[in-house]
């Protein structure tokens with residue numbers, strides 16, 4: 001079955017008991033045993049839950065992986081994955097990963113004996129130079145947040161395989177509709193389902209997709225041991241969101257490209273970051289490895305931080321809010337919002353300046369979005 005069909009039919013649907021077409025929300029903590037020592041497939045919802053299972057199977061199939069797991073948040077998914085490692089292990093991570101990922105690595109996991117090196121993943125030699133004898137994991141995010149840098153997934157996997165290192169791809173921005181990292185050999189995919197997979201800004205959630213029995217067994221063990229799983233109701237919301245993922249992503253992209261093209265001609269805009277523009281550094285790689293370029297556009301404004309603030313305050317259709325991937329357009333200021341957890345000098349080193357604005361281009365009429373940007377850029 002093809003992507004759009006899987007998004008609607010993957011997993012056990014209609015349900016086994018009464019044939020409900022909408023996946024039932026099994027809002028239960030525990031399950032009655034059939035007999036002593038014999039379950040009907042489920043015993044306790046931390047371990048597994050039928051609603052969660054349908055979501056997990058769906059995400060796994062969309063990514064082309066072995067098994068899927070649903071978590072309470074994207075960060076819960078990441079925290080669980082990082083527990084595959086042991087004190088003394090070293091991780092090479094992209095240097096402009098999601099701010100919360102950076103914080104988890106740098107301010108939490110480092111205290112538990114993990115070592116991290118952050119590098120720009122656009123250059124083979126640079127990645128290879130970062131690898132040490134104790135490197136166990138390569139962590140990539142493409143397109144990255146908020147600069148939309150593109151990582152050549154095949155290249156990173158090639159490096160990792162030569163050194164017997166596990167690769168993890170955060171596929172939140174692209175979604176499996178545009179990019180399937182497992183096809184390029186990635187071992188684990190992580191998601192913040194909060195974003196495009198759910199798509200309606202009404203849930204926080206995460207997911208992991210595995211590619212081997214060994215990883216599946218270990219992630220299931222960690223999820224249960226750490227209790228990082230998602231609730232049945234949240235799983236149901238994400239499942240409902242995924243049913244329309246394909247049509248949403250197509251329209252997000254169409255709107256984003258129009259917004260990027262508008263911004264790049266604007267005199268008050270210094271630079272536009274969108275991988276679908278042929279001026280973007282990663283354009284050729286993105287075109288090769290992705291089916292589309294996604295719905296996030298960042299830009300650097302000309303002028304002062306005050307003019308950026310004025311712009312953000314004047315927006316009417318775009319809401320000033322963190323997060324992305326929902327049907328409603330959002331604008332945010334990475335330096336003070338999504339990436340405030342990165343130290344200022346580090347932020348500036350990777351290119352997240354005070355004049356950078358990130359737009360999550362939603363599904364409103366694109367002319368209304370462009371009109372909104374125009375009136376906010378040109379007050380008076």
Ligand SMILES: *Cc1c(COP(=O)(O)O)cnc(C)c1O
Pocket residue numbers: 073074075076098100101141145170172173191192193194195204205206
């Ligand atoms: C939002 C986000 C996360 C974290 O997910 P939460 O659901 O907010 O915990 C991780 N990676 C990326 C790329 C994100 O955008």
